[in-house]
Amino acid sequence: MNTIAEQVAPIAAASEVKVETPFRRFCTAFLDSKVATTALIVLGILIFMALFAPLISPTNPYDLAVVSILDSKMPPGTKSLDGVTFLLGTDGAGRDLVSAMIYGLRISLGVGVMSGIFAMAIGATVGLIAAYFGGRTENIIMRIVDIQLSFPAILVALILLAILGKGVDKITIALIIVQWAYYARTVRGSALVERNKEYIEAATCLAIGHRRILFRHLLPNCLPPLIVVGTIQTAHAISLEATLSFLGVGLPVSEPSLGLLISNGFDYMLSGKYWISFFPGIALLITIVSINLVGDQLRDVLNPRLDR
């Protein structure tokens, strides 16, 4: 018994030290980079603006009573007939561009994040099942994934939207369909490694059910690459949506995303009314770049080879 007491002694000494959770370690590592921290703050502000658009936005760009066609295509800084200043000017329909951009951001981010979440949930489940059960199940699932990934996302999305029609829900569905396979492939890759580790065998031996092993044991250990792919894919989904909107499929004109705003203003570019496309373009760029910067830092911090 003496020997056991000796062995436990080192932790006893360390027990006053605060318990260092993996999450705390992760936060410290993430905030280490100034660029990533800045990007995270910018992203935070963008998400805040998107969430609280109705409270922040100077006007409601969807409210036809407020929007006047007489105010259309005003350059930045002009005062409206009612005395409101259009900080970034107005668009072709006479909407205050700042307001239209905040609402557009709401739609762009909303579509990107929602499609990302659903695609991740579907892809992760399917990928886990493939890796865990193996055999024929895995073959069938991975064949479908391969086929899905062999088509360009934009092409699949265009075809789907041609069938589905326009609408925020429709484009979200289209984006889920073109994205889930990336998540499935990522999760399967890490789950294949994890599933051969002894802690999974131990869980099998303890007669813990398949479902619990999949979601409580395997999934948390496959999370780091999933989070990284999740951020990058969300940025990808946002730019894909912008592209589709620019091409005129996907969203109805009444609910413009940033991409649709760019598209709407494009016609006026040549007549020197640059701001209608330019500012939404900058907003889109900032959004996508900040998500990607956050994603890159996540990739570095969550690198499984450096972790543990």
Next chain:
Amino acid sequence: MTAMLEVKDLTKNFVKRLDMAGKIAQKLGSSIREEVVHAVDTASFTVDKGEVVGLVGESGCGKSTLGRMIAGILPPTAGQISFKGVEFTSMTQEEGDAAALAIQMIFQDPFASLNPRMRVEEIIGEAPVIHGMTTMQEKANYVGETMERVGLGREYSRRYPHQFSGGQRQRIGIARALAVQPEFLVCDEAIAALDVSIQAQVINLFMDLRTDLDLTYLFISHDLSVVEHISDRLVIMYLGRIVETAPTDELFDKPNHPYTSALLNEVPRLDHRGIDYEPVSGEIPSPLDPPPGCHFHPRCPHAMDRCKAEIPVLREIAPGRLSACHLNDG
């Protein structure tokens, strides 16, 4: 009396299936075949209640595979495993669940065998809650008691595995198994990855638990000297087959099988800890393509013509002693 555990003709083949390209190549007349690893080949032995049986053989001879099948982690290709007289496949759902919990495994790698994302409390307490051995409310106390049993303070239950040393992690693994109140432990190289100074402590823990909890052990090791002092009986394995079983002292006094003799020559050995050394001269043949007849014949000093063609059967050579060698046929 029926043995607590009886393994009969247990076999496990790992088949590496051909991929699409391989199948096409085969159709076109290439000699590519599916690769079959004969990891365990018709192994039979028994373990009585309260016994400690050591399973010894060189690395890669199929010990872990055999242990995993017994622990219910791997399905056998063929053969039977009976626990307390009931065969695994003929058990009812209830009996099967009970047997699955009654046989637990202790793993070699104290790092890979604990889920890095779970707190110790969850690692140890998850299964007993699921199986109704304790409740969510009682869990903390139940885990605490189990931790104390293996020499860990219960105040560490909120920690993650990475905050412990190798020896402490191994104790967590033992506590996890004990938490479901097993009767039989398969310890697969359970101390091989630990520092020498810690190895003896963990061995002592196993032996204390044996008396306190009335446990039966199958102790797997590639190193005869590790199991020599704790085993009542030894089972010697070579390339998937069991070649000899005997009570420990008799086996050391008078080994029968030439492979056992070769292993024994290595016993007062230098410190080979952690390395899978080669105790016997010559290469270990690949289990992908094992030699015909007696698997040991390419390395056996007594090999005869018959050994190259005919598989020696494991049979009784004295009461309580089995060996598989043609030399015993006189």
